[in-house]
Amino acid sequence: MPKRKNGRSAVAAQIRTALKSGGSSDHAAGVQWFFKEEITSHGWYTADLRRAMRRCRREILREHDLDFLAGVADALFSGNVLEEKIAAVFLLEKMDAQFGDREFKLFESWLNRISSWADHDALVHDLIAPMVAANPVRVKKVFRWAKSPKRWRRRAACVALIRGTRTKMFFPKIVMLSDALLADEDDMVRKGLGWLLRETAKFDAKRTVPYLLKIRAQAPRLVLRTACETLPPSVKRRILANGET
Numbered sequence: 001m002p003k004r005k006n007g008r009s010a011v012a013a014q015i016r017t018a019l020k021s022g023g024s025s026d027h028a029a030g031v032q033w034f035f036k037e038e039i040t041s042h043g044w045y046t047a048d049l050r051r052a053m054r055r056c057r058r059e060i061l062r063e064h065d066l067d068f069l070a071g072v073a074d075a076l077f078s079g080n081v082l083e084e085k086i087a088a089v090f091l092l093e094k095m096d097a098q099f100g101d102r103e104f105k106l107f108e109s110w111l112n113r114i115s116s117w118a119d120h121d122a123l124v125h126d127l128i129a130p131m132v133a134a135n136p137v138r139v140k141k142v143f144r145w146a147k148s149p150k151r152w153r154r155r156a157a158c159v160a161l162i163r164g165t166r167t168k169m170f171f172p173k174i175v176m177l178s179d180a181l182l183a184d185e186d187d188m189v190r191k192g193l194g195w196l197l198r199e200t201a202k203f204d205a206k207r208t209v210p211y212l213l214k215i216r217a218q219a220p221r222l223v224l225r226t227a228c229e230t231l232p233p234s235v236k237r238r239i240l241a242n243g244e245t
Helices: 008-022 025-034 046-063 066-076 082-092 101-113 117-134 136-146 151-159 171-181 187-203 205-215 221-227 233-240
Strands: none
Touching (some): 046 066, 066 082, 101 151, 151 187, 205 221
16 A cells, blocks of 8 residues: 655554545445444444554554654544544554553554544554553553543553453453443443453453352443343343343
């Protein structure tokens, strides 16, 4: 896609043009079904978009450094089109070992540009969460997000711990975060918290099940149902018994 020796904005513009012409109009029409908010989509399938961006990344890195690549991604994540934001994440995914505090700050700034759960979860789960797991000091940021009036930052607080909980990290912090967000009435935050607790239960049921039993009376039903999805049916029934309706 990108031509040689172009600046970041020019490379991002080339990618945008390719994304616009390479999608499926039929698929674009169906994408809206997954969202409550209005979405602009070019109709790319995820696997195709990921392959295209990996090729694009190789081409960019032949001529430029990681900082340049991050700059291209930054320009793409500024757009309003779903595939542009997902493309920005795909350009940088699985490169977290090469990232530091500068990149973490950049990705955090992208939280202000979120327009849907899809670009949110791509950003937080694929870029931010691995960096939190790699450097647990960053959990301090997570708790700041949890206090934000912005729904996407509060959801980010949950999703940012998922990579870590899959290796049994952060359990005490997850309990603290869950306690802080149980009363949150935002559906997107509840779904994020349920997702986090589901992954925690999946990889550390011994500690998670007693916690779920403890909070079952006050936890939103959506959170509990999601948290129990991977547990044995008998355990799931115990947790959901006498829960909120």
